[in-house]
Every structure is written in C-alpha cells, then in structure tokens.
Amino acid sequence: MIKKRIIPTLSFRNNGLVKSRQFKHYRMLGDPVQAIKVYNLRDVDELIFVDISENSKRPNVQLIKDILQYAFMPITVGGGINSLEDISCLLESGADKVCISFKAFENYEFIEQAVSKFGQQAIVISIDYLEKANDAYLVFNPGFNLCKTDILEHVQKLSHIGVSEFVITSIDREGEMTGYDLDFINKIEKITQAGLVMNGGAGNYEHMLKAFQETNVVGVGAASMFHFTEQTPKGANNYLKQNNIKVRN
C-alpha cells in the first residue's frame, strides 16, 4: 500500500532559504542547495520547495535546476507559476509536481488545462489560510494578501476539475510548533476525495502521529521542527513506524 509521507518544506525568499512565523518575521536559514544536500543525506521521503521571493512573477528555473541536481527523491516546486509553459519548464527541469496557489484562485480554467495537459499527479494546489473572527481567508504571497472566501467551496470546485492533491497550510500555526489544525482538515475531508497534506504547526513527532491517527491525510509537512530542533525526518519515520503508521521503509 502507498505509504504516508513526511515532507520537509523549504521556503526561498529573494536570496536564500527562510523560515517564517505566521508567514511573517522571516529568519534567514542559508543556501538552498546546501539544505537539499543535507535532506538528501537524511533520506527524506519528499520535499516541497516554494519560492516566495518578492518579485517572483515567474519561476526561477535556474535555481530549481541547481537544487534538483541533488534531489534523489520526489520534489514539489512552487512559486510564481502563471502559465502552462511555467509548469512545463519546471517539470522538464526535474520537478515531479508543481504547487500552485494564487493562480488556482484566480482562474479555474487554467488549473483544468494544467491537469489535462500534465496529468493529475503533477499538479498540487496550495491552500494557505487563516481564520479571523469566524471568517476564513486565503493568503497569497508575496505581499501577504488576504482574500475572504469559502475555502471548502474552493477546494470542492478544484476537486471537480481533477485536482488530486492539496497542501493545506495553517498560517496561524505556521512556525509556532504547537500542533496541526486537525479540525480544519476534518472539515475538508468531508467534501473531497483528493489527497490532503497537512502543513503548519508541527513541533514534534507526536503532532505528526496525531495527524495520521485522527485524519486521513496522505502526508504531513514540517519545517521549523527540522530546522530548529534536533528532531529529524528519520526520527519521525521511526516514531511513526513504532506507532503502527505505514511509513516508508
């Protein structure tokens, strides 16, 4: 059977890797190529690499090619995707999937064309959200633009046109290391058959275990816990395995 995935996420901004809290307060982490090499040595399942640079109107294909040289695992690449040609470039450079956020909100037809041309397995939609006074907002970078919307309807529409995977990031919990927003995932699960990856809030292996025990997510994303603590993707894999979650061996 297909195994559950532990997915370190990497954000690139302007000149280097960064780590944010709630999509703000960026801390510089260093060179992306170095980070990929380290994750490669750490035998990770997969990586998500997103370019959130301030002027990124198109994907930085050269950067992606540089980092992909060291990626011997599946890698999802996002940031600045605006056209079918952008997607084509990234997949031809070796990315296995592309991650799209704003364009999926702005133009459903584009996503439908992308799924048709590149296949369901190549397209992932990013849902970056926060909740304020009972309203849910989608948030788009660069610029931290808020958009009040019915997120469940958005996910449902995208599922109908063929999207088979979403990465759901809680901005409120991002960088806080206090656990995932499992309630939100449970709501989304009720309205789509697509695979969901929960992201934002992971602080320890127990948070990941809870996500797999209490929801049907296909994977969990994490960044702060791998950058700022001694915990590792391998450690997560071992912990989950010991607790009977079917992870990679």
Added chain:
Amino acid sequence: MIGIIDLGFSNVTSVEKALVFLGYSPARICSPLDWKANTYKKIIFPGVGSFNTAYHTLINSGFESLIIDYCLNGGHFLGICLGMQLLFDFGLEGGKCKGMGLVRGNVQKIYPHKKNEKIPHNGWNEVHWVVDDPLWRGTLQGKDFYFNHSYSVNTDAQYVLGNTPYGKEGIVSAIRKLNMWGTQFHPEKSQTSGLALLKNFIEYND
C-alpha cells in the same frame, strides 16, 4: 561506457545526476549518431508520459532499431517506467499501440481494488522480489520505491522479478528477460534504495 537514452523525457537529468552522484560518468545518447559513435556496455532508458506518443518518438528518432539490436546482442539494458513498458508487445494507453516486442506481454490500465486506491498509482510502495537477482542483491526485499503511473505491465510469470500490492491484480514492479531489466518505479527518485539498485545494475558483470 554507460549511456542514457535521451528522447527529451523529463527524468533523463535525474537519472544522469543519480549516476554522477554514485561516481559514474554516464553519457547522454541524444541521437543515433551519438549511439554509433560509442560502444556501450550499459544502457538506461528512462521514460515518462504516454505509451503511444513515446513509441512514435522512438520510431521517428531512429532509436527503436538501435535498442532492439543492442538488446538482441546481449548489452545490459534497464528500462525505467515507460522505458520498461515499451519493451513489451503492445500498450493500451491512448489506443492500442505496438511496442518494441522484446518481451512478451502488454501494458494496460491499473484497476483500483480498495476504496482508497487512486489512479495514478503515485507514491512510495513496497516491492516484493520474487526471485534472486543482481538488481536487488538480497538487500532490497520489501523496500519502498517511488511510483507514478496509471498503466502497468501484464506478462508471463517467468519475466516477473518483483510485485507490488496495488490495484485489483497487484502491479508488476520489476521484470527481467536475459540481459534486459525493467522497473516500473523510479530508482532515480527512490533515495538510498533507488541509488543502490542503479549501482547494482551498473556493477553487475555476467
């Protein structure tokens, strides 16, 4: 010399980088001229995309007859994903289309069996090796490899090297006929297990 057939499929670079990482110096074979200019002992054919389109690319590029000759003359060949599927008699993706016919069998759509099985078969799944072979050298039994496909191979039991539990009838995940090997999964994306398999293929001397 190690050659990687380059017909413009997206996983050529990944395979090349994986071999470089392992310490080898593979050459890309981009045209029949490239092929004829060198003598290859090991050839890897990575492929992604649709069977129908890829087969026509093989014919139009002049590669089909070169691959057939090479394989019939005993050269070691490893087909990855679509590169493996094209070894067979025919495929059903995009309409019935002839393949290279080097191994008896065909390529058909995967039918989901359990409720949570989706098509494409995408993600990490385990390979149960059914017969000893230098490709896995006794160390990769039950290891997960990375899969990403909607069609799978249907062939005689004698050619099946490895099976993977998915879909109604399971997936044939690795094959071998004489000097030709194939993997449905992507060793170039399968981390340490995949790198070990690629190394085994390159190092094997019969």
